[in-house]
Amino acid sequence: MPLHKHEPKDHRDAVVAVRPQFLEPGEEIPRFRLPASGLTSESAYQVVHDELLLDGVARLNLATFVTTWMEPAAEKLMAECASKNMIDKDEYPQTAELEKRCCAMIAHMWHASDSEHPTGCSTTGSSEACMLGGLALKWRWRQRRQQAGLPGDKPNLVTGSNVQVCWEKFCRYWDVEHRQVPVGPDVTHLTAESALARCDENTIGVVAILGSTYDGVYEPVADIARALDGLAAADGPDIPIHVDAASGGFVAPFCDEDLEWDFRVPRVQSINASGHKYGLVYPGVGWIIWRDHEALPQDLVFDVEYLGGHMPTFALNFSRPGAQVVAQYFMFLRLGREGYRRIQEACCETASWIAAQVDSMEQFDLVSRDPGIPVVAFKMVGDRGYTVYDVSETLRARGWLVPAYPMPPDMQDISVLRVVVRNGLSRDLAGILVDDLKQAVERLERRGGTPAASPEDSRAGFHH
Numbered sequence: 191m192p193l194h195k196h197e198p199k200d201h202r203d204a205v206v207a208v209r210p211q212f213l214e215p216g217e218e219i220p221r222f223r224l225p226a227s228g229l230t231s232e233s234a235y236q237v238v239h240d241e242l243l244l245d246g247v248a249r250l251n252l253a254t255f256v257t258t259w260m261e262p263a264a265e266k267l268m269a270e271c272a273s274k275n276m277i278d279k280d281e282y283p284q285t286a287e288l289e290k291r292c293c294a295m296i297a298h299m300w301h302a303s304d305s306e307h308p309t310g311c312s313t314t315g316s317s318e319a320c321m322l323g324g325l326a327l328k329w330r331w332r333q334r335r336q337q338a339g340l341p342g343d344k345p346n347l348v349t350g351s352n353v354q355v356c357w358e359k360f361c362r363y364w365d366v367e368h369r370q371v372p373v374g375p376d377v378t379h380l381t382a383e384s385a386l387a388r389c390d391e392n393t394i395g396v397v398a399i400l401g402s403t404y405d406g407v408y409e410p411v412a413d414i415a416r417a418l419d420g421l422a423a424a425d426g427p428d429i430p431i432h433v434d435a436a437s438g439g440f441v442a443p444f445c446d447e448d449l450e451w452d453f454r455v456p457r458v459q460s461i462n463a464s465g466h467k468y469g470l471v472y473p474g475v476g477w478i479i480w481r482d483h484e485a486l487p488q489d490l491v492f493d494v495e496y497l498g499g500h501m502p503t504f505a506l507n508f509s510r511p512g513a514q515v516v517a518q519y520f521m522f523l524r525l526g527r528e529g530y531r532r533i534q535e536a537c538c539e540t541a542s543w544i545a546a547q548v549d550s551m552e553q554f555d556l557v558s559r560d561p562g563i564p565v566v567a568f569k570m571v572g573d574r575g576y577t578v579y580d581v582s583e584t585l586r587a588r589g590w591l592v593p594a595y596p597m598p599p600d601m602q603d604i605s606v607l608r609v610v611v612r613n614g615l616s617r618d619l620a621g622i623l624v625d626d627l628k629q630a631v632e633r634l635e636r637r638g639g640t641p642a643a644s645p646e647d648s649r650a651g652f653h654h
């Protein structure tokens with residue numbers, strides 16, 4: 191949630207500009223104060239609807255990983271469940287049952303072993319799931335230290351510097367030293383050697399990302415695990431891994447079945463993913479699964495009774511919408527393994543096609559060629575008199591939202607453009623995107639790097 195500062199004084203009397211037919215003569219709607227009386231439902235709908243006209247076109251938004259389209263039947267189910275509170279498992283036992291089935295399906299998809307009794311829950315998204323995963327790591331580490339009679343007040347967490355901001359938040363909010371391993375232009379992700387070099391007895395865990403937010407690459411979970419196995423075998427600390435599979439958790443099981451990144455790797459203790467990314471559900475639902483009971487310390491689990499019945503929960507929120515969990519179950523039934531595979535493979539094929547096109551343009555270079563989620567990140571080659579920010583702005587004129595941003599610390603002198611290929615960016619749309627990208631750079635080169643329109647450009651664009 192962006193922090194909203196108190197509005198300046200001269201804004202306080204501002205009113206919402208409303209079409210006259212929706213207001214009584216002399217009536218006004220204050221912009222920053224609760225109106226004294228209400229509008230009719232139709233008028234209020236129209237006013238809000240109009241206000242939202244300038245929000246972007248979701249399908250042209252190539253910045254987000256989050257699902258922007260669901261089938262009408264899914265929308266219908268979500269509308270039917272809009273009033274259901276996920277925490278109220280006594281009143282909505284079947285919604286709770288569907289959550290349980292989803293957890294079981296996801297644990298199975300990530301190769302958890304039934305005999306180890308995997309445990310999991312839904313969350314509002316990966317950020318909450320990462321907080322829970324991180325807390326479990328911290329608790330277990332502290333318990334181990336206490337049992338050994340050692341101090342437990344200097345925990346640290348090892349990640350690449352390319353982690354999503356939720357891990358920076360985790361470390362700051364829960365007082366854990368964040369050991370960010372620098373990434374570089376040649377290797378844009380955490381490696382086994384670089385992770386190992388930062389670990390010590392106070393390391394609560396190593397986070398490996400399956401699908402970097404910056405360039406989509408998969409971090410080498412199995413290699414990192416092997417290095418940590420070696421450390422433990424040499425009487426070093428026994429350090430668990432959490433896999434942040436926010437995006438890759440719903441891609442790798444279908445597109446890279448043989449890649450060992452999940453509970454097949456014994457050192458992986460917990461995994462999170464966003465149901466609302468490649469899980470193909472509207473925001474906000476995430477998932478976290480722990481390999482076994484031990485990976486989730488029981489004193490983090492609360493047994494809530496005030497809603498009737500007993501229900502053990504581990505969550506940062508109390509109340510939370512249930513509709514997304516129902517929608518996740520709908521998607522699992524609707525698509526099955528084969529449906530997810532077809533969708534994610536189509537996204538990967540489209541991403542590879544876009545990557546090949548971009549790679550063939552003299553202006554750009556791909557940031558990484560390692561396998562990963564269907565994301566294409568590319569940077570400018572040489573000094574061309576314009577930047578990726580100018581390209582991003584020029585593409586906006588066609589409606590495309592292609593973000594430009596600096597790479598993580600230690601690579602911040604490199605700025606990139608990133609295209610996230612989601613269900614809905616068809617090969618046809620991808621073709622138009624690539625054409626528009628080519629035109630955007632042609633224009634920028636003609637204008638000497640200025641994105642602003644010139645009369646020559648408008649003449650080039652309109653043939654009457």
Ligand SMILES: Cc1ncc(COP(=O)(O)O)c(C=O)c1O
Pocket residue numbers: 255314315316317318320354356399401402403434435436437464476
């Ligand atoms: C690797 C990674 N982790 C965590 C998150 C946070 O996920 P959410 O938006 O579901 O909270 C993201 C979001 O893009 C991500 O890419």
